[in-house]
Amino acid sequence: MAEAMSRVGEDLSPVEEMKASVAGFARDFKGFQGDLKVKLAKQEERMMTLERKMTAAARPLLSAAAEESAPHQKAMAAYLRTGDDDGLRGLEPEEKALSTVVNSDGGYLVDPVTSEAISSVLSSTASIRAISNVVQVEATSYDVLIDRSEAGAGWATEVADTTETTTPAIERIAIPLNELSALPKASQRLLDDSAFDVEGWLAGRIADKFARSEAAAFVNGDGVDKPTGFLNHTVVAESAWTWGNLGYVATGADGAFNGPDELIDLVYALGAEYRANGTFVMNSRTAGAVRKLKDADGRFLWSDGLAAGEPARLLGYPVLVAEDMPDIASGADAIAFGDFSAGYTIAERPDLRVLRDPFSAKPHVLFYATKRVGGDVSDFAAIKLLRFAVS
Structure with a gap:
């Protein structure tokens, strides 16, 4: 019996070693995870700072672009909502052709x-x-x-013949x-x-x-x-x-x-x-x-x-x-x-x-x-x- 129990203990020792190994890995992973969170937080903070700087520098351009695209967005939204394409067509004699290449021939008209x-x-x-x-x-x-x-006409008497008149x-x-x-x-x-x-x-x-x-x-x-x-x-x-x-x-x-x-x-x-x-x-x-x-x-x-x-x-x-x-x-x-x-x-x-x-x-x-x-x-x-x- 004692001999059998000795063999079971020998069989369990690898399990205990694996448990110890897993526990050590878990401790190491938690440490790595904590370091990673710190690094990600610092990286996110740096990105947010950079985004704020870029937004401040590009705000005038972004504002103009938004204003410029507003009519088109409204027209597209109206078209998608109701199927009314009047707005889309709106964002659409002389011998010369009209085009956007030459301002006087239509280029001026493209500016919203x-x-x-x-x-x-x-x-x-x-x-x-x-x-x-x-x-x-x-x-x-x-x-x-x-x-x-x-038309010809003339005076007639009571007894005289009527003469032909012009037609x-x-x-x-x-x-x-x-x-x-x-x-x-x-x-x-x-x-x-x-x-x-x-x-x-x-x-x-x-x-x-x-x-x-x-x-x-x-x-x-x-x-x-x-x-x-x-x-x-x-x-x-x-x-x-x-x-x-x-x-x-x-x-x-x-x-x-x-x-x-x-x-x-x-x-x-x-x-x-x-x-x-x-x-x-x-x-x-x-x-x-x-x-x-x-x-x-x-x-x-x-x-x-x-x-x-x-x-x-x-x-x-x-x-x-x-x-x-x-x-x-x-x-x-x-x-x-x-x-x-x-x-x-x-x-x-x-x-x-x-x-x-x-x-x-x-x-x-x-x-x-x-x-x-x-x-x-x-x-x-x-x-x-x-x-x-x-x-």
């Missing part, structure tokens, strides 16, 4: 501090569209039917629709990165250019791929007026007014059936000269509108200031007077179309805008001109 709108320095102009007959058509031309001849004839004036177009382009990067709505700005600029182009054509257009302006027709002295021409009244002075009487002559050169709807048309410089005219009693012929939005009046008739009318000069027909709702017809298709084409000129996006419009004199008796000439 840029104003959300561009103040246009372009001047707008009134158009005789405001006083003309405007019709919308879905065809390539518009025909105006004119009845300008008289009025109808004439037709065809007004073709011509196409205004614009094809500006902008780089996709500019559309992506600009600080405001470039597409909306381009659409506004195109519409403004179209309006000014057609306004000029309605006055001076030669009829070649554009409307025929009323001043493009043959102008003859009122005493020799015939259909197909416009009649004029002379001021009696070369390139100047001879007095207020010629304006009165101009008004009464127009037939009574048109005079009730008569309107004067002139540009700003001519209007400035007319405002100085007085009658024999010293009263100005010109009077401003009585209410906001009402046009000024000359001899009691409204005045449209259209900058496309010629200046006062020798032989110039600088003032028109007439019933333009009868005398000039504008035919147009009812829509302005814009095609966005991102494929044909990559990496640019093309914006192809078109509008179809035509115009011409529809009644040559309804418009008269004042010519600044002796006769």
